[in-house]
Amino acid sequence: LIADLGVATTTRIIDNLTQQASRKQLKNAEALYDILKKDMADMLHKVEQPLEIDSNNKPHVILMVGVNGVGKTTTIGKMAKKFQAEGKSVMLAAGDTFRAAAVEQLQVWGDRNGIPVVAQHTGADSASVLFDAMQSATAKNVDVLIADTAGRLQNKAHLMDELKKVVRVMRKHDATAPHEIMLTIDAGTGQNALSQAELFKDAIGLTGITITKLDGTAKGGVIFAVADKFEIPIRFIGIGEGIDDLRTFNSEEFIEALFSSEDKK
Numbered sequence: 001l002i003a004d005l006g007v008a009t010t011t012r013i014i015d016n017l018t019q020q021a022s023r024k025q026l027k028n029a030e031a032l033y034d035i036l037k038k039d040m041a042d043m044l045h046k047v048e049q050p051l052e053i054d055s056n057n058k059p060h061v062i063l064m065v066g067v068n069g070v071g072k073t074t075t076i077g078k079m080a081k082k083f084q085a086e087g088k089s090v091m092l093a094a095g096d097t098f099r100a101a102a103v104e105q106l107q108v109w110g111d112r113n114g115i116p117v118v119a120q121h122t123g124a125d126s127a128s129v130l131f132d133a134m135q136s137a138t139a140k141n142v143d144v145l146i147a148d149t150a151g152r153l154q155n156k157a158h159l160m161d162e163l164k165k166v167v168r169v170m171r172k173h174d175a176t177a178p179h180e181i182m183l184t185i186d187a188g189t190g191q192n193a194l195s196q197a198e199l200f201k202d203a204i205g206l207t208g209i210t211i212t213k214l215d216g217t218a219k220g221g222v223i224f225a226v227a228d229k230f231e232i233p234i235r236f237i238g239i240g241e242g243i244d245d246l247r248t249f250n251s252e253e254f255i256e257a258l259f260s261s262e263d264k265k
Contacts, residue, residue, distance in 0.1 A: 006191055006225040013039055037259055043224055044251035049233035051180060051208060051248075053088065059137035059145040061170065061177040063130075065163060065200050066184035068151040071212035073102050075184050075238060076146050077109035078246035084113060088143040093133030094119035095126045095149045095166065106148060116140075126150060126162055127169040134173045147178070160203040167204050182208040182235060185226070193222050197230055206230075210246075212238035220258050 005013070013036070020035050053060045062079070066072040073096070080090045092110055096102035100122045110117035118133035130147050137145040149163060170177040183206050185193040193211075200206055209230075211223055214237050227234065234249040 005221040006194065006229075009043075009225045009228040012228070037255060040224060040258075041251060041255045043227050044234075044254060046231055047209075047227040047234045048249055048251040049208075049235070051182075051233075051235040053083070053144055054179065055088075055143060057176065057179065059091065059134070059142045060179050061134065061137075061174070062144065062146045062180040062182055063149065063166070063170070063178035064147060064182050064184060065149050065204070065206075066151050067153050067196055068099070070151070070184045070186040070189070071238060072151060072184040073105045073109075073148055074241075075210055075212060075236070075246065076106065076148055077113075078238070078243055079236070080109065080115050080144075080146055081113055081243050082246060083144050084115065089141075090115050090144045090146065091133065091137045091140070091142045092117045093130050093145060093147040095130050095133075095147045096151065097122060097124045097126050097129060098150050098152060102148060116142075127166045130166055131169050131173060134170060134177065138173070156199065160199070163200075163204050180207050180235075181205060182210055183232075184210045184212060185222070187211050187214045187220065187222050190222055191225070194225055194229060197226055197232070201230065201232070206232050208233050208235040210234075210236040210238065211249075214239050220254070223254070 016039055017032060017036060021032055064072055064076055076092060080092060083090050092106050092115055094103040094106045094117060103119050107117050118136055120129050126149060133145055149166060150159060152159060181204055183197060183200050185196055209226060209232050214220060236246050237249050239245050239247060
């Protein structure tokens with residue numbers, strides 16, 4: 001439990017259980033188990049807030065942030081497909097201009113799903129790509145613009161400065177943009193996910209989180225740690241590689257899945 005939940009969250013859960021147990025004189029494990037389940041459900045319930053697209057404010061701009069390797073670009077493709085299926089028009093912006101592979105990946109997603117992608121050459125200024133994309137999305141009356149960004153952490157200060165600039169430039173075009181700043185974290189990275197969330201939150205603020213690679217519930221602990229520490233809405237969870245494996249986060253379903261897999265052990 002501690003590996004992913006982290007010491008602070010685990011300690012809090014255990015303290016709460018101990019208090020409840022002594023207060024209610026709970027002698028049997030079953031009752032304690034129910035309290036544990038309820039406690040953990042309450043923790044997640046606070047952050048269960050689906051992403052809402054404001055159709056009166058077009059384009060609704062979603063700025064995707066996160067370090068390389070967490071599945072950010074893949075998540076963008078899945079989100080685009082999801083919005084498309086809901087009847088919304090979507091445009092993608094290839095703001096990770098340092099990785100040719102990231103730009104190509106978005107373009108492949110776009111081609112496959114008939115979604116326009118705004119991109120420039122490798123090494124182009126990320127903020128100018130995203131400004132172009134906002135102008136284009138506005139001109140075409142697109143519902144949702146999803147913007148990719150760089151995630152190289154070798155030089156944290158440089159990356160954070162770049163993201164701050166991106167946000168500033170977006171606000172020149174639309175003072176209310178970006179309407180969502182979504183962090184993608186990989187469930188398998190445990191406590192690293194917490195330090196990543198801290199870093200991005202401090203630099204540009206976060207309005208939502210997507211947790212990827214949750215195909216094994218053993219990795220689920222990080223959700224509790226993130227929910228407990230930041231109380232930032234968890235929008236989606238990624239449970240596999242397939243295009244439809246991005247689910248709107250539902251705390252009850254998640255708790256049931258977690259506890260039923262524990263029960264089977």
